[in-house]
Amino acid sequence: MQTLADIDFAALTQNSFHPSPSAWEDQVFYFFLVDRFSDGKEAGYHDLAGNPVAGGVTPLLSPAEHGNAVGTEPAAAAWRNAGARFVGGTLKGAASKIGYLKRLGVSALWVSPVFKQPPWSDAYHGYGVQDFLAIEPRFGSREDLRELVDTAHAHGIYVILDVILNHAGPVFSYAPDRYPTEHGMDPRWDGNAYSVRGWNDASGMPTLAYGAPVADPDAAVWPRELQAPESFTRLGRINSWDWYPEYLDGDFFDLKDIHLGAGEIDSFRPSLALRTLTRAYQYWIAYADLDGFRVDTVKHMEPGATRYFTACIHEFAQSIGKENFTLIGEITGGRSNAFALREATGLDAALGIDDIPDKIEYLVKGRRNPADYFDLFRNSFELGKDSHTWFRDKVVTLYDDHDQVRKGNNKARFCADGGTPLALNALALNVLTLGIPCIYYGSEQGLDGAGDNDRYIREAMFGGDFGAFRSRDRHCFDETQPLYRELARLIAVHGQHLALRRGRQYLRAISGNGQDFGEPQMFGGVLRSVVAWSRLFTEREWLCAINTDADGKRAAWVGLDFTISPLGSRLVCLYSSDPAQIGSELVVAAPRPDWRAVWLELPAASCAVYGPTA
Structure with a gap:
């Protein structure tokens, strides 16, 4: 399809569609980059029924094979270079791993953008779209997306697709009319439009007249409606990422900013480009039966544009029976900004990529006070809300992701700097606290990528030339891996108890002597302690806890709700990374008259969940 006019929406919307979930906070998300997840050629992985698959060519990675791609400097350079380009993941490969994800407990997939990139581009991540109505052929076909x-x-799993409104790929080139480009980069934003040398052809050269119709599907931008010259702001690349209006109108590096319209949020006038993109994404909802969108770079769009898009998408989804189609916005700039923009624009949730990942990772590693994390969910009066339960479906929480903007040029997964013994605690904190939990692909296998570029935290689970753990030609879909198995058990408990998905949340005070209670805090810049929190639901209390000490057992009195957990009541262990604790009970005592508490012991680097007895 080359234009929106080629789409028969009347016929498309006559199909039956998969209904939306009643509550997104009940789901567990899993995010993967299509190019880095699976190529379907792995040997011995388990199919949808749990049976080993024969005939694959890529063996399972063993610990002894970690680093097999970097034994010499030429080999290491080849491995590094491979990570900067497409390495071979496909939609069919992803579909072959639904059993792996189902057994982990995943109930919603967040899939990276799948749309066609410029054929000469190495934009394996998918965020530099050339054709918004076509699938990137290196990923497969539109039929492959629908099959996924x-x-x-x-198998009971919803699918959320990553979509981009703010920009297209490097589909045209600037003319150096005011000053030459810097180090081969596009000219910087200075508030004035630049001349355009031409649309880029299929080889990436600006040989086609900008503003004139283009026939080659591998050149310029598609659908054809976007080829109008006013579709792009043409103001050069962003240099100051927080300077208004530069961050709204400038290009994302070489990705060209799309002009979405003009006006204040209540009187916004959408451009033809925005109307075109909105209709294109409505097509994908109906064609592929999608359940939601993750909307990229919301901070860099006019709020009126986001509101227009959310209204039109929600209305279209409801018209075909998807009453709770979700729209999750990537909004940088801090918590208050994210939630204010979410409410103003009609987005269903914000992606917690600023404070939440930092606090989860470094709380678990003993380098943040627990209150720094839990207060992100407590101070809801600042946001005009009177209960922190509002956060339960308004934020998607995660700690590793594909960008790690917060870490600058020092990218590193949780497990990269000795975090592996504590990795389960990070997953537990993510899954068992407020918000919709999201697991970044490979976290369940302890992937440990690190380096000065995004590529190093985007390892290929299936191996190939850029495999995980600095390997090649070995895959990581290991369902016997202890971290995978323990996370599956944790997610199962999360699914069995509504309180762990929707309950109110409180960080609990602790005491060593039963007399002096206070929130756990760092001493000497380090936290080595039991960290416990309660989830309250229907006048009952569930207790979750981790031990941030990777080397030794920790114990403490843990305070509970004075009225909900009365003296002599009991909490039973529903889950523990120490199997000996499961089924054991904690008895609520009064170590001092005005407190209700339980004595809790946790082995090194362990976590546990306790619930009320029947």
Whole structure:
């Protein structure tokens, strides 16, 4: 399809569609980059029924093979260079791993952008789109996308697709009319439009007249409606990422900013480009039976544009029976900004990529006070809300991701700097606290990528030339891996108890002597302690806890709600990374008259969940 006019929406919307979930906070998300997840050629992984698959060519990675791609400097350079380009993941490969994800407990997939990139581009991540109505051929076909969604739905898994409104790929080139480009980069934003040398052709050269119709599907931008010259702001790349209006109108590096319209939020006038993109994404909802969108770079769009998009998408989804189609916005700039913009624009949730990942990672590693994390959910009066339960479905929480903007040029997964013994605690904190939990692909296998570029935290789970743990030609879909198995058990408990998905949340005070209670805090810049929190629901209390000490057992009195957990009541262990604790009970005592508390012991680097007895 080359234009929106080629789409028969009347026929498309006559199909039956998969219904939305009643509550997104009940789901556990899993985010993967299509190019880095699976190519379907792995040997011995387990199929949808749990049976080993024969015939694959890529063996499972063993610990002894970690580093097999970097034994010499030429080999290491080849491995590093491979990470900067497409390495071979496909939609069919992703569909083959639905069983792996289902057994982990995943109930919603967040899939990176799948749309066609410029054929000469190495934009394996998918965020530099050239054709918004076509699938990137290196990932597969539009039928492959629909097959992935159908397979996921058949196994109780929803699918959220990553979409981009703010920009297209490097589809045209600037003319150096005011000053030459810097170090081969596009000219910087200075508030004035630049001349355009031409649309880029299929080889990436600006040989086609800008503003004139283009026939080659591998050149310029598609659908054809976007080829109008006013579709792009043409103001050069962003240099100051927080300077208004530069961050709204400038290009994302070489990705060209799309002109979405003008006006204040209540009187916004959408451009033809925004109307075109909105209709294109409505097509994908109906064609592939999608359940939601993750909307990229919301901070860099006019709020009126986001509001227009959310209204039109929600209305379209409801018209085909998807009453709770979700729209999750990537909004940088801090918590208050994210939630204010979310409410103003009609987005359903914000992606917690600023404070939340930092606090989860470094709380677990003993380098943040627990209150720094839990207060992100407590101070809801600042946001015009009177209960922190509002956060339960308004934020998607995660700690590793594909960008790690917060870490600058020092990217590193949680497990990269000795965090592996504590990795389960990070997953537990993510899954068992407020918000919609999201697992970044490979976290369940302890992937430990690190380096000065995004590529190093985007390892290929299936191996190939840029495999995980600095390997090649070995895959990591290991369902016997202890971290995978323990996370599956944790997610199962999360799914069995509504309180762990929707309950109110409180960080609990602790005491060593039963007399002096206070929130756990760092001493000497380090936290080595039991950290416990309660989830309250229907006048009952569930207790979750981790031990941030990777080397030794920790114990403490843990305070509970004075009225909900009366003296002599009991909490039973529903989950523990120490199997000996499961089924054991904690008895609520009064170590001092005005407190209700339980004595809790946790082995090194362990976590546990306790619930009320029947």
